[in-house]
Amino acid sequence: MVEYNHPEDTLPECQSLFQWLCFETVRTAVAADSLLKVSIFRRRNPQIQKRSLALSLRCSPMSRSSGSSSRKRGRPSSKSGATNPLKPPFFKSSPFSDFGSYMTEKNRKLRDQFETDASSSSHGANLAIADGGVSGVDSQGIFKGVAIFVDGFTVPPSQELKIYMLKHGGKFVNYFSRHTVTHIICSNLPDSKRKNLRAFSHGLPVVKPDWIADSIAANTLLSWVPYQLVEHAVTETSKQLKLSAFFSEKGISRSHHQGILIQNETSLSDKCKGESTELTLSGTDNFSQENSQESKHIDTNDELKDVKSESEEDCSTSYVAGKSSDHLNRPHSTLTDPNFVENYFKYSRLHFIGTWRNRYRKRFFNFLSGTGSKNNNPNNDTENLRRIVIHIDMDCFFVSVVIRNFPDLLDKPVAVCHSNNPKGTAEISSANYPARSYGIKAGMFVRDAKARCPHLTIFPYDFSAYEEVADQFYSILHKHCKKVQAVSCDEAFLAVSLSLNDNPENIAEIIRKEIFETTRCTASAGIGENMLLARLATKSAKPNGQCFIPLDKVNEYLDKLPISALPGVGYNVEEKLRMKEVETCGQLRTISKDVLQKDLGSKMGDMLWNYCRGIDHSAVEAVQETKSIGAEVNWGVRFKDSKDSENFLMNLCKEVSLRLHGCGVQGRTITLKVKVRKKGAGEPVKYMGCGDCETISRSLTVPGAINDVGSLHRIAKQTFASFHLDVKEVRGVGLKLSRLELANPSRKGIEESRLELLFSSATRKGKQPVEQSCSTNHSREDAPSGARPSSSSAVSQGSNISELPPLSHIDLDVVRNLPPEIFLEMNGLYKGELRKILESQQQEKEYNSESVERKDCRQQDQEISTRMQRELEPSEASCSKSNYCKSDLMPGSLSQVDFSILENLPDEVRTDILKQLPPHRVENQFPESSKSNLSLGSHSKWFEMLRVQNCLLSEFLLSNATFLTPNISPSSEEWDAIVVNSCEFMKEYIRQKIESDIEELYNCFRLLKRLSSKSSLLLEFYDRTLPLLQASIGEHYGGKLHL
């Protein structure tokens, strides 16, 4: 009850006040699902001595009602205490003694209206509707004997349903009564009604509005059973619902606005709450009002007015109903549907097309492999054959396959889409030619299509039929031609060899005829000298025709052809050419090749130059290599937290892995692509679509090809994590594998053994030493990824292809010191090889130290002396363990100073430098053990030592010359081993330094040269390594070191 007292002085305001009051009350009444009464009375207020007008709208919980517009007119309550002085005569003579009689009268009036509408409706059928009961109805429409009561919001709206009923002999009941109504139509039910269906429906069938639409489409009264709204009836076989709960739910949801509301409500987002606090109404009211307003926004149709005039409360209650039921089960997104990925691809047309090729290849494998031998023969024996290319394309394949069973729909506009919701944002995937004449195109939203062509019939996909027809199609093609290039499931190129007098149109005619007879779908054919002409010809052949462009007509044909018709000419190229005032191929021909190549790039320019002259060198290929395999989802992707995204990635990886297995291949490069909502972009227009997104992708190349879920998931997860994204913003994820190799179990063995080889001598195998690989990675990285651990620094940002560094490039010292989690991850990336290496290294070390001990005895006395020396040395020596990259900035010790400069410096400066520098660095830099076995032990140890100690070989040589001359007799086994080892080491050292520091190499070899005069071992060493050095210098610098 809303009451408002108002001073009478301001009577002009009363009108608007009254309206407001009505509105408010109606809304309240809606919420309470109750009847409302309006009473207007005037009373005298003795205290204020002013007359005031009191308006009172009273809601009484009697029965459901609708039609607020009629309510606004109002009826004075007989119970109101005061009589209304304004209109007493009317109400006194009113025929209604009570509410019941009023309703009876109203129902009668509405029925009369409906009848007159029906008889005047264009349908012209005899639609006499008898008073009262159903039994008396006598009509010829398909809905004869059907009286519907529309409850709540429906698609199509109740007004539209009313018109349908008018046209087809049904009855539309405004007020529910168990006796007059035969079917209750509603799209959604609130939870409470769903639970207590019998009480709500009184045993009458509760049917989805699709029933009516489909019945009209089929022009018979279909059984309502499959269209029951209740969940347990979802096992039906109806067309629309075949797409399972996943997509049929989409049919129910009306618009993305609703989607937002629900989402907001479920996730308790602030947006909605904020709005509700603005209005001093209850939350439900807020929703209903908002929804009803939205319905006006969305409806661009003519029904707009109808909806408005329709009782507001009815509308809004049903919105509430719709909302809660949507809330109940809405598995559209990754949020709710655990099998989202699986379902997504199950119902994706693009996926069907994408995977079709695989199926085709398997099925027609014999044809494909057989082509080679059969093809050669005709080519060889006859020269007067000419090659003709026929391009065959089914006419609006997806539609015509579906409607071949409905011949009466042949010339009516029909489209295929996974949702039949006229307000939905589902995209039309294919439309037939009558529909295209309305401007309906593939990719258009259903609601736009419906706006252009309200009587557009929409069918769901029928994938099994597509497969069947595609198979038939290709069987025919293979029957007539040996060389078939499959473009898609409904499109192919045929290479035909004909003798000169044969008319190529005949064979096309035969093929097309056979296709039509077998599949009952039409196909168009284009015939030309090459693939380009054939394809162009098909365009003018469509629909259901064929076109032959003989060689002498090519120029004529191309002259008028707009450039956008050429394959490969997209928006950008067209725009660029339009700037040059080129719109047809004829005009394009006037431009020289050079100019084209300059403007559009060499490839594109070359292609266009050829194309506008009708030249196309590409040959009809039977089998095309698969370059990459992957899966991408960018519809319905919404994550709440990282767990969701992880699950999703897992599922995606499963899907990709399945596909890889299906094709029997493995991939080496894994590319993860993520669509992220652009900053500031709102919720997309398309319901659950991806909207305005930024796409980021990153790829990773692993050493061994993979196709198992585990590895895929690990890499995908890692890559995904490296994006550092807010998962809530993610709108699409794609995973793709490229660099495919045939999955061959025998290969794997080789791979593994190769890896083992790699690790048995980690440093020897490396193409680049560790430091360099690190630094080159740095320079390769475009975007900063400094936060990442060094092990993964090779993963570059953006589209740059990056790869896992080969195991040989990994600094094992670093690996050893990594935190266990990172190590585990790395180990995972290398499939556990890392651990193996480390273990084997450990063993090697132990072995080495043993052998060292044995050999050490000889040099023990020398060692003792050095040890003593070391003890005497100040501790500063260790300062050279500074950061490697800074070694050039400030010399760590005097030994690093270039004496040639020092000598040339003025005296003061020299003393300055000498003072600043730490004392001379000494031999104790190098642990004795390593020193003694430097030339004897494994070269990798040398190498490691040099790196760890961060010094240069030349310094070492300088300071340790004496140690390098062991007394070993020449050409003994030991001698050989030492030389080989040392050479191996030097090779590695050269490799490491050749790019960055030839000065060091130069010094080394100068020293070696000098030392080699004293030691035959060093001489041999020098002689052996010098050619290598010169070769590398030649390779990198194009010269020889001048030693």
Place this chain on the structure above:
Amino acid sequence: MNVVVNKARHPQLANYIHSSIFALLPYIQKGLVERVVVIFYGQDQVPLEKFVFKLTIGQSYQSSVSEAELEFALRAFLVKLNVSETIAKPLPSGANWEITANFRELPSQENEGEEAKLWVPTDTKQWMQPSEITPIKSMDSNPLKLQLYMEHPSVTEQKV
């Protein structure tokens, strides 16, 4: 430390050097320049001596090296150039010189505009034999790797 680095003083020469290097700067920043070579020619336009600066620049290196440190390193680098006189050979009279740059890849003309036109392809004569290389100085301070070495025609070629 105030290590003296010598510099050309003749205004025209200094200007020439400065403008050439400055024109190279955008390419160096992009990492396109591989080598900057100062070539000394004899009268017959055959190169006698080349001073090669080989550059490797880490594009995305997050520099932890202060400017002062880098300057110090570069000073040290250039000081070495001063003392490399012993390696250099006396030039004949009438010798000439020029600055050339070796690019890793040719910069695209369209993008560069005016700057690109400042540089013309060189028609330097090549030595027939691989040159003799004498390293002068290498430095590796991570954002910038710089090597300086001299190239001389090989002994056999000199005789010819």
